[in-house]
Amino acid sequence: MPVEFFSANCPACGHHVAVPFFDGGQHPLATLAWPSTANAARTLPRLPLDFVMCVECGHVFNRSFDYAAVPYSEKPNLMFNRGVAWSGFLQGVRDTILSGLSAHPVVVEIGHGDGSFLAALAGERAAGRYIGFDPNGAASGHGNVEFRSELFDPARHLAELRPELIISRHVLEHLVNPVGFIQGISFAASMQGLVPRMYMEVPCIDAAIAGGRSVDFYYEHGSQFTTTSFQRMLTRATAKILEIGHGYGGEVVFGFAELGAPGHTVAQARVAASFRDAARASVTTIVGQLAALHSAGSRVAIWGGTGKSAAFMSRFCVDSERFPLVVDSDPAKVGTFVPGTGQEIRFRDWLRHHPVDVVIIPPQWRAADIVAEMAANGLTAGQVLIEHCGRLIDFAQDDHPYRRS
Numbered sequence: 426m427p428v429e430f431f432s433a434n435c436p437a438c439g440h441h442v443a444v445p446f447f448d449g450g451q452h453p454l455a456t457l458a459w460p461s462t463a464n465a466a467r468t469l470p471r472l473p474l475d476f477v478m479c480v481e482c483g484h485v486f487n488r489s490f491d492y493a494a495v496p497y498s499e500k501p502n503l504m505f506n507r508g509v510a511w512s513g514f515l516q517g518v519r520d521t522i523l524s525g526l527s528a529h530p531v532v533v534e535i536g537h538g539d540g541s542f543l544a545a546l547a548g549e550r551a552a553g554r555y556i557g558f559d560p561n562g563a564a565s566g567h568g569n570v571e572f573r574s575e576l577f578d579p580a581r582h583l584a585e586l587r588p589e590l591i592i593s594r595h596v597l598e599h600l601v602n603p604v605g606f607i608q609g610i611s612f613a614a615s616m617q618g619l620v621p622r623m624y625m626e627v628p629c630i631d632a633a634i635a636g637g638r639s640v641d642f643y644y645e646h647g648s649q650f651t652t653t654s655f656q657r658m659l660t661r662a663t664a665k666i667l668e669i670g671h672g673y674g675g676e677v678v679f680g681f682a683e684l685g686a687p688g689h690t691v692a693q694a695r696v697a698a699s700f701r702d703a704a705r706a707s708v709t710t711i712v713g714q715l716a717a718l719h720s721a722g723s724r725v726a727i728w729g730g731t732g733k734s735a736a737f738m739s740r741f742c743v744d745s746e747r748f749p750l751v752v753d754s755d756p757a758k759v760g761t762f763v764p765g766t767g768q769e770i771r772f773r774d775w776l777r778h779h780p781v782d783v784v785i786i787p788p789q790w791r792a793a794d795i796v797a798e799m800a801a802n803g804l805t806a807g808q809v810l811i812e813h814c815g816r817l818i819d820f821a822q823d824d825h826p827y828r829r830s
Contacts, residue, residue: 433477433488436603437654438661440481443488447642449474455643457496470494472644484654485630490647492601514672518679519546522624525681526590529553533588535577536596537562543592544570556586579613587619591684594626597658598646607662608686615686616694622683623663627655629671629678652678707815711741714817719747724781726750726806728795729788730763730770737787737812739765752776754798773804782807789813792820793829 433443453469460466475489523546526532530553534543537557547555547570555570557563558577566572591610597603607623614621630649633641642649650658652669655678659666664685671678718725727734727743730753737743738751744766751768752775753759759772776784776799784799784806786792792811799805809820811827818825 430480431477433479433486435479435482435484435654436486436601436648437484437650438479438482438657439604440479442480443477443486444480446478446485447474447476447639449476449639449642452644454495454645456645474642474644476642476649479654482654482657483651484657485634485642485649485651487642487644487647490601490644492647495599495645511673514677515542515545518624518626518672519549521681522546522590522592523550525622526550526553530590531586531588532556532590532592533558533577533582533586534592534594535559536593537572538595539563540566540570540572542594554586556588558582579610580616583610583613583617583619583621587617588621591621591623593623595628597625598627598648598650600648603648604658604662607658607684611663611684612686612690612694614684615688615691620664620683620685622667622681624679624681625655625659626672626677626679629655629676631678632675650678655680703815707812708741710816711812715741715743715748718783723783724750725783725785726752726776726781727768728773728784728786729753730758730761730768733788735764735766737785738763738768750775750779750781754795773798774802776804776806777802780805783810784808785810785817786820787812789825789827792827796820 430444451471473489477488532555534557537559540563543555543557557572627650659682663682665683667681669680730751745768752773753770754773758770789811810817813825
C-alpha cells in the first residue's frame with residue numbers, strides 16, 4: 426500500500442519527511458480562549474488540527490500551526506494541577522536540581538508562568554539569584570527572586586547573568602522551532618565561554634500513542650514530544666545529555682543537559698563576523714577610490730552590466746552620472762540597462778573608438794579571460810582594476826590569486 430508523505434521540517438530533529446498522524450479537523454483553542462459567555466464560546470475561531478509525525482524521530486507536530494493565532498499575551502498559559510502525585514514529582518525535580526547547584530547559584534527560568542517553581546527553589550536555597558523570564562507571567566518577585574516581563578535573549582542575558590542552570594518547563598511544546606531555540610542558547614553560551622546546564626520538561630505522548638488518546642492533540646500544543654524525539658532534540662541542540670527521565674506516570678519527559686555548541690560553529694561564526702566587518706569597511710574604501718578616479722578626470726568603463734557587475738555598481742554607488750560607460754561582450758545584453766543604476770550597456774567594441782583610462786572588472790574570477798579578450802580584440806586601457814581584499818587593485822601589477830600563467 427502506498428504511504429502518503431510530504432516535506433515538513435521536524436521541530437525536534439530537523440528531518441524533512443513526515444507522514445499524516447492525526448487530522449482532527451477545525452477546533453477552537455482549548456486552553457487559552459477563556460470565553461466569557463456561551464455565545465462567545467460557540468463562535469470562537471476554528472483552527473486546523475493537522476498533526477503529522479516525523480519518520481526519523483517520531484515527533485508529532487501540527488504542520489498548520491500559526492503562532493500568531495495563539496493569544497499568549499492576553500491569557501495566561503498556566504498549568505493547574507495540585508494533585509499529590511504532581512506535587513511529589515515537582516518536589517523530586519527540585520531536590521535533584523538543588524543537589525547539583527553551587528552554594529550561590531544563578532538560576533534562570535525561561536517561561537516562569539506563575540513563578541511558583543522558581544520561588545520554591547529559591548525558598549530551599551536562599552543564597553544566589555533566581556531570575557525568571559516570561560512576558561506574560563508573574564511580574565513581581567521577592568527577595569532573591571526576580572521576574573522579568575520579557576523574552577529571554579540568549580546573547581544578551583547569558584552575557585549579563587552567566588547562569589549555572591537554565592530551566593525550561595512546559596515551554597518547548599508551544600514553540601514553532603524548539604530545537605532551534607535550544608541551539609541558540611547553546612551557541613550563545615559557547616560564544617560567551619560558558620558551560621551552563623539546562624533542565625527541560627515537556628509532556629510526553631508515548632502513552633497517548635499507545636492508548637489511542639486523541640484529546641492530547643489540540644492547537645496550543647503544536648509540538649508534541651515522544652521520548653525519542655525529545656532525546657534527538659537534546660542530541661542536536663546540546664553538548665552533552667546528562668540525564669533523561671520520566672515523571673508523573675510517564676506523562677512527562679525531562680532531561681538535564683550541558684549546553685554548548687561544537688567548536689567549529691563558533692569558529693565559523695567568527696569567520697562570518699570577520700567577513701561582515703571587512704565588507705562594511707570595503708564600502709568606504711572603494712567608494713573613496715571611485716570618487717578619486719572621477720575627481721581626477723579618469724575615463725572609466727565598467728566591464729559587465731548584469732550579475733556581479735550590476736551588484737558591484739549598486740553596492741559601491743557607481744551612478745550613471747559619474748560613470749556612464751558600461752560594456753559587455755554578450756550581444757544579448759547590449760541595449761539593455763544596468764539594474765538599479767541605469768547605464769545603457771554597450772558592446773565591448775565601443776572601447777575601440779572610445780578609449781578609456783581605466784577598465785574595472787567586477788567579476789575577478791573572469792578577469793584573466795577578459796583581459797585576454799581585450800587584447801585579442803585590440804582594446805586597450807591604461808589600467809585594469811579588480812576588487813580584492815576590500816579595495817580596487819591593479820590587475821597587472823598587484824598581488825592577487827586571479828592571474829593565470
